[in-house]
Amino acid sequence: MLNRLPYEIILLILMRLNNRKDLFSILGSCRSLYGFIQDDAFWRDLVRRRYGIKYNIQQQSWWQLYISGDANQMCCHLQNYDMRSLQIKRALLWNSIQNLNGVCCKNVQFDQYGLCMEPQCEFIGCGDVFFEKDESYSGHLRVHHQQTQHNIVLKLSPLNYMELWCYSCNSPIGHWGFPHIEKPIAEKCMCRNILQFMAALPPDNDPLLRLDVIERRRLIEQRLSVFQQNHNFTYLIEKRWFTKWINFLIGRSNEMPGALDNSFLFFPHDKHKLRHDLIIGYDYELVGASIRAYIERVYGLENESYIVSGGQPLYRGISQSALLHRNYH
Template sequence: MKYFPMEVIDKISSTLNGQDIVRFIQSNSALYYRAQHPSFWKHLCELNGINYCHPDTTWKELFCSGELSTMCPHLNTNMLDPSFIKAKKQLIWSHLKNNRETAYDTDHYATDKHSIILKLSSLHIMELWCNTCIGFDYFHSDTKQGSKSESYIMKKLTKKLGSVTQEIDTKKRQEIESDIFRIQFRNSTTHIIQKDWHTSWLLFISGKTIHHPGPLLNTKIARQDGSLNPALFLGKDFELIGNLTRWYIERMYGVSGTIVSSESLKEKAEYCKLLHSIRLRQQMNSSLRYPFNH
């Protein structure tokens, strides 16, 4: 093996599975020494077309996991660079002015003719694809799609592309979030969030301010142990949001603390009064959606 160029040895190594690569590197002292450095495993991943890795995962763990063959080769950490994000946001959000549903970035990887497709509308919250390679649905990101490293890059990229600064069309985001607000309770579980954040959010989506409320600090309505305070009042201390809004807030704004579902309180007697006020609000919302015909 000592007469083989390292390029050839690396190429052979990159085709082996996790068990075989361990045996292979033990057959040569020089190769074994190289394998002690992360750069060796990173190079093997790059030879498989993958140059990104979850920060909690080592390159060795990624290579030995066997996930390389299923990962999208067109994603990379350079896509999170501010200059890249700025250019893509301008392209995507300007397109959304004319097409509410979908924005196509056909210059994602010109050499491979792949495109980023971003859906950002009231019914499709932050769906993102590297076209023909991978689908990643940010709206249903609780389901397992892709590897840990792949999902990490897609989530980071999606959040950065969806964020709005002064240079991007703030009005478009206000329109989209206003649509989400209007339809959020259709066939939906209700969730509890702080009143002050909800009020700031309504001011933003109504166009009364250009400043969005930032991350949801859902901690004032919790007790010291983190559970929901049962002495709260609906409309004074907290407000209700639907599933659609909850998923959107978690992905676009971020949350500190826990967003509690009203469904999780039904079996606890201390929340009886609080749940009664929630049910009354739900009935009011239902009557507003389905008014009687006179």
């Protein structure tokens, strides 16, 4: 009888099954229902109906997403923004960098603001997702969410620069800020693609705006670097990339490093195993968790490389400023 029902009714019934074993038992009960197992469009519709998730990555089928259980942990408010919408958002971001006085409240620090990511919305407001002063002042960014139910914002505060946040989920998107807790791969990839597009520099035909963006990026990344000087530095960054980044931070160059390629630090035959002959200061440098997360989501990674922890810091008690001075002054 079940196989004779309309497709939409079947979906409504199956999405109420909390146990995957029960789901596959029903799908295997007759030939027509069994055909759904091989139909990835069915799993896409099931994920969308049950979890509200409308995005995935090419390397992962919708069946794999459902079976993994990741859909239950992903932000259902994030969407696959079209290119035109992101271009408009990026233009708003550039313009706000060029004219911070016109962003929102003139009496609020300019480094605490964010951009609403809802398509067709151009709101840029003061405040962060956390209370900057006390609970009586939450900033106009939060007020905007409460009034419009626009959930996703691009945070532009110094310590959370280029971080997507969902007000309804009450959590960052794409990462938790803790290296031992991973977000689902589809959410991480979607977040990374959006942020790297948003962080791209303006075209060369607007040199003044381009310079403003470069200076803003430099200021933010300098603050991020200083903030972690009292934290443990346990993540390995390939030396050549790190040198280019430091040259950008100290103003020696306006050229930002591209995506990080950490593959040099691993054995060619085993990309998950660190080489034994690595020397700190020559092959790699160490950074903390906040910079590691920033590099991953803004600069990106190349050649399927990743940033691995090196254990306890080798320079305990020495600030990052001292390490930078040791290498570059």
